[in-house]
Amino acid sequence: MQVYVCVKHVPDSAAHITILDKSRIDGNISFLLNPYDEQAVTEAVKIKNNQPGSEVIVVCLGDKDAEKTVRSALAMGADRGILITGDTYYDSIVTARALKTAIEQDGTPGLIFTGKESIDAEGMQTMFRIGALFDFPVATNVVKLNIEEDKAVVDSELSGGAANTYEMSLPCVIGAGRGLNTPRYPTFPDVVKSKKKPIKKIAFTDLNIESSLTGMHIVELEPLKQARNPKQIKGEKGVVAKEILRILRQEAKVI
Structure with missing residues (x-):
């Protein structure tokens, strides 16, 4: 089976991002493999190991620097990569x-x-x-996956921790969620081996993609401004603890 993993080269969320010309960011920051794609690569490699003869191919659309992201996926166990190179913004x-x-x-x-x-x-x-272009079934935020002959059985997590179970015929498209697995981070020997794995580079223009009648473009980028309003909670320890718990549940909605 050929298992393809579509990955994205994204800015490191810990980096200080500066907006230039209201439509682009300063590229002189760290970029990396999109974190959710780590689960996708890990699961693809797991399937390859369970199905002899399978191959994992990483596909990425990005600039030349995106080769680093493809190499990261190869170090995680993918067999080879395809990098579609372009130097502009591409919508979904x-x-x-x-x-x-x-x-x-x-x-x-x-x-x-x-x-x-x-x-x-x-x-x-x-x-x-x-999925629509291939006419394949799609499930996203998948936190459990079982491949059974010619079908995939998945749990797709919803908000609040609930999940729906779907049975899809193969081939299909799986959007990996955080709970699908624990990413397999490469060792130093893995990184060394990845440098010898092949990456096919294709210029975006060579794909001859037909122009679409619809599309999206960036109107303006603005930095996120977070307004903080400190609030002192007074009272006995038990009262303070209950109020903190209420805030976390009802206002912050993190528990």
């Missing part, structure tokens, strides 16, 4: 078309993984667009 419509075309030109997908979202755009659309 164009991205899905580029990824689909590159996959089609490369082989026959038995399964396609993505992360459930990217930490920069947070659009959560690309996996559905890929």
Whole structure:
């Protein structure tokens, strides 16, 4: 089985991001493999190890620097990579078309993984667009996956911790969620081996993607401004503890 994993080269969330010209960010910061894609790569490698003869191919659309992200996925156990190079912003419509075309030109997908979202755009659309283009079923925020002959049985997590279980025919598209697995981070020997694994580079223009009648573009980027209003909680320890618990549940909604 050929298992394709679509990954994204994203800014490190811990980096200080500076907005330039209201439409782009300063690229002189650290970029990395999208965190949700780590679960996707890990699960794909797990399937490969359980199904002899399978192959994991990483596909990425990005600039030349995105090769680092592809190499990171190879160090996690993927077999080879495909990097579609471009130097502009691509919305989810164009991205899905580029990824689909590159996959089609490369082989026959038995399964396609993505992360459930990217930490920069947070659009959560690309996996559905890929599925629509291939006419494959799609499930996102998948936290459990079992491959049974010609079908995939998945648990797709909803808000509040509930989950729906779906049975999908193969091939299908899986948007990996945080709970799917614990990412397999590479060792130093893994990193060394990854440098010898092949990456096929394709210029975006060489894919001859047809222009779409619809599309999205960046109108303006603005830095997030968080207003903090400190509030002192007074009273006995028990009263203070109950109020903190109420705030965390009802206002912050983190528990």
